Amino acid sequence: MEIESRRTALKALSATAIGMALAPHLALGAAPGAPKKPFVLRLADARAGEHYHLMGFDLFLKVSAKDSDGQMSMFSGVYRKHDGPPLHVHYEQDEEFYITEGEFLVQVGEERYTLKAGDLIFLPRNIPHTFLTLSDTGRMVFMTHPSGKTEQLFKQLAALPPTATPDDAQKIHIANQCRIVGPKLTVG
Template identity: 50%
Template sequence: MQRRNFIQATLASMPVIATTGKLSTFRNQKGFKVNAGKDRFDQPIKYRGVNPNDVKISSKDTDRQLTVLEYVGFEKIGPPLHVHFDQDEIFYVVEGEYLFQLDTERMTLKAGDTIFLPRAVPHTWLQLSDKGKLVYFLQPSGQMEEFFKKMNELQGPPTPELIQQIHQAHGMKVVGPPITL
């Protein structure tokens, strides 16, 4: 009986012990500024080799709790319909016009509009204007920075199988094609 009480008391105290530790060493404690048109680490990522997709706040700054990116689009393109298994996304349209799809619903967003895309719900977007700019947030971070870097390393257009493989390796799944008009 004493052993049982000891085990129960130990298990009951584990959450208290786990939450009393110091902040992770991966959390930035100093704060910082990222200049307009710049990437947090001066390592800009080009979406499809053309469109800047700059990290403003890195998962490395927030113990993987938040990532903030700024996308500048010079093409009327967007990603395939996909789901994030563990991340919510929030998009804020700074410039231009975009068509977003959340599950089966489509919504047009213009400068100043915001959309919340919950995890595990299929979504995509298409830039409608000649130029556009988005600021978007991923919470928790997941592996988006690594995903974009991996996609940026590809030489030539990837096969659908390779696209799916890279998505799945980074906590996502492609579930349909991009939006077309």
């Protein structure tokens, strides 16, 4: 009987350890932040008014780090032909791009993919990536997880004056756990 009790205790301890590793806030019964409420944002709406205009395109914050206890941020972007950021790398966040309208050329590492409405691409952290809008207009929804400093990055880049230098943009990237590592994509 004593052996059975030890096995039961070891199983319970193992389950608790695994649970703490996978979801520490739940395993200990801690609340994962403020109570959450559902919300709806329309196409041109931004969470808490966070709309960023940078590098020629518009980004709308849809789900913030505050909404997800820092687990993810979600944005929608509206782009015109040839819009796209320089080649850059995130050190702390993975990303996904889900194309909702138009056509984009996406580079991840050395690989290039042409994506259209309905396509999704996963971008692992620590791999340089960029995109270029191929169609006259395009839209995508993208997520970063965990949230990290992505929202601050966009807010700070959007605040740069028109006279800002590439070095100014690089300083903001570095302060927000990423780095510009190459130029924008071009075609032709």
